[in-house]
Amino acid sequence: MRISTFFYTLKQGIINIFRNKWFSLASIATIGACLFLFGLFYSVLMNVQSIVKTAQEGISVTVLFDDGISQERIEEIGSLIRKRPEVSDVRFTSADEAWESFKEEYLGEYSDGFTENPLENSASYEIYLSDVSMQPALVTYLEGVEGIRDVNRSEIVAATMTGVNALIAYISLGIIAILFAVSVFLISNTVTIGIAVRKEEITIMKYIGATDFFVRSPFVIEGMMIGAIGAVIPLGIIFVVYNQVLEFILTKFSMLTKLLSFVPVEDVFRQLLPVSVALGVGIGFLGSIVTVRKHLRV
Amino acid sequence: MNTKIRVVERLAKSEVRGRRRRGTQGGSDEIITLNNVSKAYATGAPALNGVSLHIKKGEFVFIVGDSGSGKSTMIKLLLRELVPTSGEINVMGYDLVRIRHRKIPKFRRNLGIVFQDFRLLKDRNVYENVAFAQRIIQMPNKDIKRNVPSILATVGLAGKYKAKPRQLSGGEQQRVAIARALVNRPSILLADEPTGNLDPKNSWEIMKLLEQINENGTTVLVVTHNREIVNAMQKRVVTMKKGVIASDEEKGGYIDDED
Numbered sequence: 331m332r333i334s335t336f337f338y339t340l341k342q343g344i345i346n347i348f349r350n351k352w353f354s355l356a357s358i359a360t361i362g363a364c365l366f367l368f369g370l371f372y373s374v375l376m377n378v379q380s381i382v383k384t385a386q387e388g389i390s391v392t393v394l395f396d397d398g399i400s401q402e403r404i405e406e407i408g409s410l411i412r413k414r415p416e417v418s419d420v421r422f423t424s425a426d427e428a429w430e431s432f433k434e435e436y437l438g439e440y441s442d443g444f445t446e447n448p449l450e451n452s453a454s455y456e457i458y459l460s461d462v463s464m465q466p467a468l469v470t471y472l473e474g475v476e477g478i479r480d481v482n483r484s485e486i487v488a489a490t491m492t493g494v495n496a497l498i499a500y501i502s503l504g505i506i507a508i509l510f511a512v513s514v515f516l517i518s519n520t521v522t523i524g525i526a527v528r529k530e531e532i533t534i535m536k537y538i539g540a541t542d543f544f545v546r547s548p549f550v551i552e553g554m555m556i557g558a559i560g561a562v563i564p565l566g567i568i569f570v571v572y573n574q575v576l577e578f579i580l581t582k583f584s585m586l587t588k589l590l591s592f593v594p595v596e597d598v599f600r601q602l603l604p605v606s607v608a609l610g611v612g613i614g615f616l617g618s619i620v621t622v623r624k625h626l627r628v
Numbered sequence: 629m630n631t632k633i634r635v636v637e638r639l640a641k642s643e644v645r646g647r648r649r650r651g652t653q654g655g656s657d658e659i660i661t662l663n664n665v666s667k668a669y670a671t672g673a674p675a676l677n678g679v680s681l682h683i684k685k686g687e688f689v690f691i692v693g694d695s696g697s698g699k700s701t702m703i704k705l706l707l708r709e710l711v712p713t714s715g716e717i718n719v720m721g722y723d724l725v726r727i728r729h730r731k732i733p734k735f736r737r738n739l740g741i742v743f744q745d746f747r748l749l750k751d752r753n754v755y756e757n758v759a760f761a762q763r764i765i766q767m768p769n770k771d772i773k774r775n776v777p778s779i780l781a782t783v784g785l786a787g788k789y790k791a792k793p794r795q796l797s798g799g800e801q802q803r804v805a806i807a808r809a810l811v812n813r814p815s816i817l818l819a820d821e822p823t824g825n826l827d828p829k830n831s832w833e834i835m836k837l838l839e840q841i842n843e844n845g846t847t848v849l850v851v852t853h854n855r856e857i858v859n860a861m862q863k864r865v866v867t868m869k870k871g872v873i874a875s876d877e878e879k880g881g882y883i884d885d886e887d
Contacts, residue, residue, distance in 0.1 A: 334769045534747050537707065538812070539736035540764040 335544075343551030346524050353520040354556055360516045361560025361613060364509035365606050369568040371502040372602050376593050382495055384591045391465065392482040393455040393472055403477045404453065410475065411457055416464035421456045428452045510613060517556060517617025521549050525625045532626065546622045550615065557614025561607045568602070569595060658718075659685045659816060659847050660706065665715030667701050674713070675701040677871040683849070685815075688842040690858050691851045692882055693868030699851050702868070703820050706849075707739065708732055720815055737765055740809030740846075744821035746801045748793040748808075754780065755789040758807045765812055775811055783807045783837060799830030806837060810846075817841060819850045823857065831857060855882040 347354045393411075395404060404422075411420050423431075429449045459465060465483060472481045525532070535545050572595045579592070660683040668674040676698045683689055693699050704710040705717055708724045717724040722735045748757050755776055762772045780789055783803040793801055802822060809817055819838060823831035835850075835857050842848040852858060858865060858881060865880030866873055875883060 332766050332768065335763070335766045338763050530747065531749055534749070534760075535764055536733075537736065537741050538761045538764050538808075539733045539739075541733045542730070544733075544764060544766075 339544075339547040340551055342548035343555060346528070346548055346552040347555060350520065350523050350527055353523045354552075357513075357516050357520040357556045358560045358563070361513045361557055361610055362563045364506075364513045364613075365561050365610055366564030366567060367509055368506050368609070369564055369602055369606060371506065372605075373568065373572055373593075373598050375498055375502055376598055378498055379495065380591050380593045391457045391459070391468060391472070393457065393478055394451070394480040394482070395453060396477050396479045397451055399477050407475060407477055408455060411455060411472070414468060414471070416459050416461050416468055417457055418460035419458040421458075423452075423454050423456065425450050425453045428454065510609070513560075513613045514617040514620075517553050517614055518621040520556065521553055521618045521621040522625060524549060524552060525622070542626070546619075546626060549622045549626075550618045553614035553618025554611050555614070557610035557612070557617075558607065559610075560614070561610025565599075565603060565606055569599065572598065657685045658682050659687075659720055660849075661716070661718040662702075662705075663716040663718075665705065665712045665717055667698075667705060667710060668713045674871055676705070676712070678715070679871070679873055681866065681873065681876070683847065685847055686842070686845060688839065688848045688861075688863045689850070690861075690863055690865045690880075691849060691868060692853070692858060692865060693874075696870075697868040698871040699868050700820070701871075703818060703851060706818060707741065708735060737812055738815050740806075740812070740814035740817040742802070742805050742809050742817065742819040742822045744824035746793070746798075746805045746825075748801055748804055750793050753790050753792050754785060754796070754804050757793070757804055758789075758811050761808045761811050776807075779807045779811045780804075782810070797830070798826050799833060802826060802830070802834050803837070806834070806841075810841065814846065816847045816849065819848070819852075821851055821853065823852065823854050828856070835861065858882040 393407070395407075408420060408422060411417055425447055429447045429452070432449060457468070459468065469481050469483055472478055532545055576592055576595070660681065662679055662681040665676055665679045666674055667676040679698070679702070691699055691702065701710065705712055705724070706719060708722075708727060711725060715725075719735070720738050722731075724735075727735060749760065752760070758776045758780060759772050762775060767775070777786070777789065780786055783806050785800060785803050785807065788796065788800065793804065796804070802825075806817075806819075806822075817838070822834055822838070826834060831854060838848050838850060839861070862879045864876070864878050865882070867875045867880075867883045
């Protein structure tokens with residue numbers, strides 16, 4: 331394609347958008363609404379995931395050892411656990427350390443009466459998981475390892491966390507799918523109107539010997555531009571709103587900040603921006619190419 | 629006047645180029661060949677019934693007849709807007725029965741078409757309307773800037789290229805349409821009732837213009853109702869009646885229905 335032809339096509343595409351501006355506006359608004367909701371769900375999902383992840387990291391499995399176990403065996407068990415793929419971190423607490431922290435936390439200055447360590451058998455591994463859903467498998471494994479007396483875990487928390495994560499993902503996917511179907515339909519309508527308005531021009535083009543590609547391109551460009559504009563507007567809104575909501579939560583509910591870890595807007599946009607723009611342009615492309623094929627059997 | 633001479637030379641040159649590109653057709657200089665062509669629509673009598681017509685390169689031919697005589701169907705077949713039910717159509721070496729869909733645009737670029745209702749783009753000025761035809765064939769901008777003013781001068785609209793169609797008279801609008809049809813240097817100019825919406829004076833001027841274009845080497849086919857002009861111009865006249873060719877005469881006249 332010649333450069334002059336490309337610019338001509340681009341210009342015609344833009345003219346199309348303005349020629350039926352109300353339908354273009356409606357399409358931009360719909361795509362904008364879809365991508366706004368998409369962005370909203372995405373932001374919420376990312377934050378929920380971040381919060382769940384932090385919470386997951388706090389969920390640990392504690393392993394206590396048989397009486398009189400050797401230091402070598404403890405280290406052996408430690409390296410066995412570290413080899414497991416679902417394990418993200420293993421921390422060893424010796425009997426002395428356990429006693430020290432117990433003393434500090436509960437006894438304070440009254441601890442002087444103890445000459446021996448009453449927690450002699452309380453050396454432990456604290457195991458942190460990268461994926462909470464793997465917890466039952468790990469526990470089963472640990473219970474079979476020789477030298478381990480007891481495995482402490484928090485099954486309910488782990489199961490709930492996994493469930494919430496999946497539920498949010500499914501609901502978001504469902505809603506987003508419906509919204510995109512609506513957008514494609516609306517773009518298709520806009521392009522249909524555009525074709526109706528330019529019927530005569532298209533007929534003349536065909537008589538003079540325009541190729542199908544030449545006739546169709548402006549409409550496809552129109553659809554893609556509507557999609558792109560429809561993507562940029564909600565992104566802008568989300569950017570502003572996100573920061574304000576975050577600021578609001580952090581000032582009004584400051585006690586939550588320790589519990590919840592929010593994702594900074596830059597991190598959200600690193601993926602949201604390209605994905606939204608690609609989706610917008612993609613919807614525009616899809617909606618227009620299908621319609622143009624149907625209505626312009628030239 | 630100088631411009632006109634230059635255009636004559638240019639059209640003649642393009643004619644030579646065109647011949648080289650397409651080769652010759654059936655050993656003769658026939659540019660349009662219809663062999664036993666019929667076209668039937670889903671309902672009613674056939675619009676064309678076994679029509680055979682041979683037109684040579686450089687001819688000027690009138691096609692006359694009532695509405696319903698099959699003239700419009702014939703034009704549509706020549707443009708490959710319709711496919712015949714049976715028979716053979718060959719235009720400039722293109723077999724219009726077997727031509728592939730994606731070759732149709734290339735075929736149509738060798739045809740210039742002028743309509744009764746001008747069919748100009750109302751939202752664009754005269755220059756853009758003519759340039760439109762060049763943009764479609766992806767002519768570079770610098771060539772468009774050279775070709776469009778020159779062809780507008782040929783049709784006598786040199787000073788009006790910024791006007792919008794509604795600011796022009798019917799005759800001027802038809803000149804714009806002719807300029808658009810000619811700017812891509814077609815081998816054939818098809819004019820479907822070009823004077824149908826014009827007063828006698830403008831009709832004559834348009835016909836003179838078409839005759840001049842024909843003298844420059846372009847084959848011209850004019851479908852018309854205009855008896856006075858057909859009789860005066862003494863060109864080949866093909867008369868259609870109820871889907872068949874009722875008469876085909878060199879230097880003929882308009883035959884009345886009552887005959």
